[in-house]
Amino acid sequence: MWLPLDELGNLNGAREYTVILPPLPLTSQGDAFIPTVPTQVDFVLVRSGEKIDILGRIQGRGVVSCARCLSPTEFALNCDYADAWWPFGQGEESEDFLVSAFVDSSRRMINLELYATEMVLAHLPMRAWCSPDCQGMCAFCGKNLNEAECNCAMRDVDPRLAVLGRLLNDKGGVLDGTTKEKNFKGSPR
Secondary structure: OOHHHHHHHOOOEEEEEEEEEEEOOOOOOOOOEEEEEOEEEEEEEEEEOEEEEEEEEEEEEEEOOOOOOOOEEEEEEEEEEEEEOOOOOHHHHHHHOOOOEEEEEEEEEEEEEHEEEEEEEHHHOOOOOOOOOOOOOOOOOOEEEOOOOOHHHHHHHHOHHHHHHHHOOOOOOOOOOOOOOOOOOOOOO
């Protein structure tokens, strides 16, 4: 769906658009969002001086990988958003708008489907979990801890702090974890 830039110059009042994206996978920062239904993006354009204000709504459902255990997780994408285009004027905002990926400046057209796709990608959750109490994966063997426990030796001590544990177990150190001072043979003063 294409919108001529000239139509934005003649925009009086509000103009509504609906873009229904095909259920094709979208990738953002290495994570894939696989829609289970076509995603609908509704938005209203309103001219305000040299800019176009956009109020939009995204509705859809999709599958992503759980951030903890990597199992497929279905979630609903229902959100409102606000945006602004600067197709007129000579400012930095206008230059940024005209070089946007969804603007074909040679034909002076806006690809509304590509714009809607960018809005969906921008509003995907940073992390999704299969459940609030997801156990995640074992850091040693990679087993999904929601399905079964692994046989890895659980380490209570963070490996970065293991040096401190060795200091406690060295000669003269406190072995029982208390702060009681032992008899140290210090150097004579």
